[in-house]
Amino acid sequence: MQSDSAAMRSDTPSSSMSVATAGVGPARTGLMRITSLVIVRDVKLAVRHLDQVLQPLVFFAIVVTLFPLAISPVIDELRKISAGVVWVAAMLASLIALESLFRADVEDGTMEQWVLSGQPLSLLLFSKTITHWLLAGLPLVIAAPIIGTGLGIPVSVWPVLMGTLAIGTGSLSILGAIGAALTVSLRRGSALLALLVLPLEIPVLIFGARVVDLAMHGEPVTGPLNLLAAMLLLFLSLGPLAMAAAMRISVES
Amino acid sequence: MTSNTESEVTAAPRSGSRWLWFHKLSSPPYAFRTAGNLRPWFFWPSLILMAFALYGGLILAPPDYQQKDAFRIIYVHVPSAILSLQVYVVMAVAAAVGLIWRMKLAHALAAAVAPLGAWFTFLCLATGSIYGKPMWGTWWEWEPRLTSELIMLFLYLGFMALRNSFDDLQRADRAAAVLAIVGVVNVPIVKFSVQWWNSLHQGPTFSKLDAPSMTASMAWPWGLMMLAFVLYFAAVTCDRLRSEILRRERNASWLAESLRSR
Amino acid sequence: MASPAPTENARLAVRNVHLWRGDKHLLRNVSFEVSAGELLQIMGPNGVGKTSLLRCVAGLLPVESGEIEWCGTVCSQRFDVLHQDLAYLAHLNALKSDLTAAENLRFAIGVRRHITTAEIATTLERLQIAHCADLPVRALSAGQKRRVAIARVLLSAAKLWVLDEPITNLDSAGIKLIEECMAEHLASGGLIVTAAHQTLLDGRPSARKMELH
Numbered sequence: 001m002q003s004d005s006a007a008m009r010s011d012t013p014s015s016s017m018s019v020a021t022a023g024v025g026p027a028r029t030g031l032m033r034i035t036s037l038v039i040v041r042d043v044k045l046a047v048r049h050l051d052q053v054l055q056p057l058v059f060f061a062i063v064v065t066l067f068p069l070a071i072s073p074v075i076d077e078l079r080k081i082s083a084g085v086v087w088v089a090a091m092l093a094s095l096i097a098l099e100s101l102f103r104a105d106v107e108d109g110t111m112e113q114w115v116l117s118g119q120p121l122s123l124l125l126f127s128k129t130i131t132h133w134l135l136a137g138l139p140l141v142i143a144a145p146i147i148g149t150g151l152g153i154p155v156s157v158w159p160v161l162m163g164t165l166a167i168g169t170g171s172l173s174i175l176g177a178i179g180a181a182l183t184v185s186l187r188r189g190s191a192l193l194a195l196l197v198l199p200l201e202i203p204v205l206i207f208g209a210r211v212v213d214l215a216m217h218g219e220p221v222t223g224p225l226n227l228l229a230a231m232l233l234l235f236l237s238l239g240p241l242a243m244a245a246a247m248r249i250s251v252e253s
Numbered sequence: 254m255t256s257n258t259e260s261e262v263t264a265a266p267r268s269g270s271r272w273l274w275f276h277k278l279s280s281p282p283y284a285f286r287t288a289g290n291l292r293p294w295f296f297w298p299s300l301i302l303m304a305f306a307l308y309g310g311l312i313l314a315p316p317d318y319q320q321k322d323a324f325r326i327i328y329v330h331v332p333s334a335i336l337s338l339q340v341y342v343v344m345a346v347a348a349a350v351g352l353i354w355r356m357k358l359a360h361a362l363a364a365a366v367a368p369l370g371a372w373f374t375f376l377c378l379a380t381g382s383i384y385g386k387p388m389w390g391t392w393w394e395w396e397p398r399l400t401s402e403l404i405m406l407f408l409y410l411g412f413m414a415l416r417n418s419f420d421d422l423q424r425a426d427r428a429a430a431v432l433a434i435v436g437v438v439n440v441p442i443v444k445f446s447v448q449w450w451n452s453l454h455q456g457p458t459f460s461k462l463d464a465p466s467m468t469a470s471m472a473w474p475w476g477l478m479m480l481a482f483v484l485y486f487a488a489v490t491c492d493r494l495r496s497e498i499l500r501r502e503r504n505a506s507w508l509a510e511s512l513r514s515r
Numbered sequence: 516m517a518s519p520a521p522t523e524n525a526r527l528a529v530r531n532v533h534l535w536r537g538d539k540h541l542l543r544n545v546s547f548e549v550s551a552g553e554l555l556q557i558m559g560p561n562g563v564g565k566t567s568l569l570r571c572v573a574g575l576l577p578v579e580s581g582e583i584e585w586c587g588t589v590c591s592q593r594f595d596v597l598h599q600d601l602a603y604l605a606h607l608n609a610l611k612s613d614l615t616a617a618e619n620l621r622f623a624i625g626v627r628r629h630i631t632t633a634e635i636a637t638t639l640e641r642l643q644i645a646h647c648a649d650l651p652v653r654a655l656s657a658g659q660k661r662r663v664a665i666a667r668v669l670l671s672a673a674k675l676w677v678l679d680e681p682i683t684n685l686d687s688a689g690i691k692l693i694e695e696c697m698a699e700h701l702a703s704g705g706l707i708v709t710a711a712h713q714t715l716l717d718g719r720p721s722a723r724k725m726e727l728h
Contacts, residue, residue, distance in 0.1 A: 027628060028599070034626050041614070041622050048613045109607030110623075116573060117626050118598035124626070178435055182428050186418045195414060196432065199407040200439050203446035210453065231442065242435050245352075249427045252576050421537060504538060 034119055038127035039134075045104075046135050052100070057139045060093035064147050079152030083212035086148050087205050090140050090165060091172060095194055097136035098176040101128065102184045106251065115251050122240035125247060129177040129240075137169030153216065160215035164228065168208040171232045174239035175200050181246035185253075203231060279356050282507045285498045288491040295491065299484035302477050309474030328475055330380040332482040333373045334398060337405055338440070340370030340486065344412070345437035348430035360426035361501060363433065364416065365493035369486060371409035377402045396458055397451040401444045408436045422501065525551045525586055525600075525674050527572070527706055532581035534567055541567055545581070545727070551674075552721055554697065554707040556714065559727035565710035566606070568727065569679050572708060573603045585675070599627075602673035604681055608664040612653040616644070616663045619652060624670045638666045642692055657684040665693055676700060678709040 029037075046053050067085050068078055078085075102125075105111040114124045144165050145158040153161065179197035183189030207224045214221045310328040344363045351359030381399045382392050393399070415432055419425035451458065502508050527549045534542035541564040549555045557565045570576040572583060574594030583590045585597040610619045617635050624630040639645045642662045647655055652663065661684045668676055676697075682690050694716055697707055701721055709715060716722040 029626055029628055037622055037625050041611075041618075044618075045611060045613055104611075108611065109605050109609035110611065112575060112605060112607075113603070113609045113623060114626075115575060116598050116601060116603050118595060118601070119626055178431075182415060182432060183418070189418070192411075192414055192418060195407070196411045199404050199411065199443070200435070202404060203439070203442045206446045206450045210450070238438065242431060246428065246431045249424055249431065252424060252570075253421070504540075 029119070031120075031123060034123055035127045035130070038124055039131050042128060042131040043135070046131070053135050054139075056093040056097040056136045057143055059096050060089050060140055060143065061147055063089040063092055064150065068150070075152040078150075079216070082148060082151035082153050083209045083216065085151060086144055086153070086161070086165075086212070087168070087209045090144070090169060091198065091201055091205060093140060094136060094169060094172045094176055095197065097132060098173075098180045098193065098197070099190050101132050101177060101180045102247070106184050111247065112251050115248060120244075121247060122244040125177065125181065125243040126240040129173050129243070132177065133170055133173040137166070137173055140169055141165045153212075157212065157215045160221060161212055164208050164211045164221075164225065167225075167228050167232050168204050171204045171228075171235050172201055174232075174235040174243075175204075178239060178242045178246060181243045181250060183250075184247070185250040204228065207231070279358050281358060281361075281498050281502050281505070282511070284358055285495055288494050288498075292488050292491040295484045295488035299481045299488055302481035302484065306474045306478035306481055309477065314474060324384075326380050326384040328478045330377055330384060331475065332479045333377040333380065334402060335479070336482055336486060337370055337374040337377055337402060340366050340373060341405065341408070341433075341440065342437060344370060345433040348426075348433040352427060352430040352434070357426075357501060358498070360430065361497035362490075362494055363430065364426070365497045366486075366490055367409060367413050367416070369489060369493070371406060371413065373486075374402050374406040374409060378406065395451070397448050398458075400451070401447045404443055404447070405440070408440070412436065525704065525706060526584075527675060527708065528584040529572060530582050530584070532568075532571060532583070533579045534564070534571060534576070535579055536564075536567065542571070542578075542727075547725055549706045549708055551704045551706060552701050554701055554709065554716055554719075554722040556722065556724045557708070557710040557727055558724055563727045565727055566679055569603075569677050569708065569710055573601060573677050574598065575603075597675070600674040602668040602671040602676050604664060604668050604676070604678040606679055606683070608660050609667070610652045610660060610663060613651060615649050615651055616655070616666075617648040619663065620667055620670060623667050627671060630670065634670060635666075638669050639663075641669070641696075642666055643688075658686055658689055661685055662689060662692075665696070669696060674705050676705065676707045676709070678707065678711075680711055681709060682711060682713060682715070 064085060067081070071081070072078065102111065105114070105128075115121055117124070141162050145153070145155075145161055148161060149155075176193075176197050179193050179200075182196065183193045186192065207228045210224045211221045211228065214224070306328060310325055314325070316322050316324075344366050347359045347363040347366070350356055351363060378399060381396070381402070385394050385396070385399075386392055412429055412432055416425045416429045419428060499508070529548070530546050532542055532545045533540070545568060547555060557568060559565055567576060571578050574583070574590060574597055583594075583597070585600070588596050590597050609623070610616075614622070616639065617632070620635050620638075621630060621632075624635075636645065636648065639648050642665060644659055644662045644666075647659050647663065652660060655663070661681075665681065668678070681693055685693065690713075697716060698719075700707060701716075714724070
């Protein structure tokens with residue numbers, strides 16, 4: 001919906017794809033612009049509460065620390081369980097961040113407006129999920145090698161570890177967002193969120209931990225890594241629809 | 254809660270008598286009566302078949318040369334495993350129908366079968382554990398079927414917990430329906446990944462508990478028991494569906510009249 | 516203020532709507548029609564279902580039976596057609612308290628259509644809160660926040676306004692302002708459905724009332 005004629009009110013050189021044409025009414029915003037608007041807004045909001053953004057990361061570190069304390073300080077023994085521990089800790093840390101993914105917007109009435117915006121709700125929610133991944137998943141990906149060293153994960157495994165976590169936390173964010181959308185209107189939804197989301201995330205855990213384990217033994221990782229990527233693609237295609245359906249139900253009253 | 258007019262007058266059938274059956278089925282009073290009528294036809298045959306199957310399985314079938322009598326648990330363990338998965342599919346399909354075509358009755362069916370599926374799953378876990386003790390010496394093994402049944406149990410519990418968390422019944426129905434659909438898409442993925450995970454580490458498996466590896470004299474009680482379980486499930490579902498209908502239609506006039514006319 | 520596109524057959528028709536809330540039969544066979552240039556005010560005591568009716572019209576709350584029709588298209592499962600022409604004002608202002616008023620508006624309208632800083636400034640000035648543009652919403656009074664929410668409605672360029680208690684927290688000057696905006700909207704062919712305790716646009720021929728009970 002581009003127009004070459006000078007529009008009545010275009011003064012800012014914005015990157016919007018649509019310009020109003022006289023007599024037809026303002027043109028609707030394009031999909032890419034919607035995504036960027038949502039991500040920018042959420043990042044702006046998150047930056048004002050940076051401590052809240054870092055909480056999942058600290059939680060991740062604490063959970064990992066619990067294992068040596070609970071099991072044994074011997075690095076050789078910890079190395080055997082390190083892949084699994086890092087992944088479980090990542091799942092739990094992701095859950096902590098999911099708690100507040102939609103809650104603020106639902107509580108101040110912004111989510112209602114999104115449902116009524118006439119734009120695809122699945123895209124709006126998916127854009128929020130992308131931000132969630134950027135603020136909660138990506139820090140985990142970066143911190144995991146450093147924290148994993150405490151469990152004996154060698155430096156040679158770092159690329160595989162980060163790559164796997166990057167893909168895996170993407171799936172975790174999407175599945176978690178579906179659960180968050182279902183439980184956002186419930187009073188004590190956080191425990192229920194864990195109950196709903198963790199069983200669904202088990203395949204991601206199985207394949208992700210396996211990849212890291214294989215890498216630590218110097219074996220090829222392509223098999224399970226491909227499966228992990230395939231799962232992410234599946235969730236990317238179907239997840240936003242489920243999120244939108246769940247959110248419409250949650251926003252009803 | 255359907256309006257009074259909806260319950261009594263079913264919507265006009267779309268085309269011909271093919272859809273008349275479907276639309277009649279979606280009327281709560283019709284379903285209420287039909288479920289009540291069908292129940293004895295499910296229940297008594299299931300008990301009879303169960304009696305035969307138990308006799309055949311516990312007494313007639315010869316003891317397995319390796320596992321002696323322990324294998325007999327298979328007659329309960331495998332049907333309950335199969336049913337726990339089938340019921341989840343029934344639940345998810347009913348929930349999807351309810352969500353897409355806005356059929357109240359479909360939601361009622363999903364709500365009715367969920368606890369049954371959970372019980373079947375629990376039964377499978379319990380019998381698996383009982384089987385495991387003489388076989389492996391422990392009350393639990395991370396065997397692929399048991400592990401995926403455990404995850405199924407969590408999925409059922411999640412479905413029921415989500416339903417119970419909503420005050421409004423209709424919202425509960427719809428939210429749980431979304432969850433059921435997401436769950437049913439994930440179930441094959443979960444089962445595959447658990448199978449794969451178990452095979453990697455050469456973990457324990459209850460291979461003897463699979464139906465095809467049985468001889469004929471062991472097999473027929475298993476078949477009967479499977480049928481008996483399905484009929485029993487249908488009978489209890491009729492009961493539970495009727496109480497779900499009662500719950501949802503408690504203010505509808507058709508119900509008051511049918512109670513008055515007794 | 517952004518004006519809606521020409522409205523030849525803009526019409527909202529609500530027919531035989533029933534709604535239950537738990538055991539309560541809240542909306543019984545509610546029907547009404549609103550045409551271009553008309554305002555309908557829903558009146559009734561607290562708890563009678565005014566907000567629920569507005570939410571049903573907006574498509575947030577699914578109705579038990581009955582239908583909502585917008586410009587001749589029945590909105591049953593898909594309310595997209597209606598949403599593109601709808602501006603909804605709820606009890607809550609739908610503003611992020613950490614962002615400024617201008618940022619809130621730029622985002623809220625930006626997801627629907629292209630919006631410029633000049634438009635936002637003009638509308639805020641119209642509502643006499645131009646000085647609030649760069650203040651975080653947190654720092655505004657309740658009345659100012661409500662005016663920012665109303666600015667969102669004005670900027671949305673929507674044909675149908677569904678306003679739930681629009682004059683909450685507004686002083687008499689604010690009420691007068693919003694009545695002027697509503698009159699302008701009606702004059703340019705817009706439709707308004709509102710629920711308010713106080714009669715709005717009193718005495719105008721284009722303003723009707725409907726009692727819910």
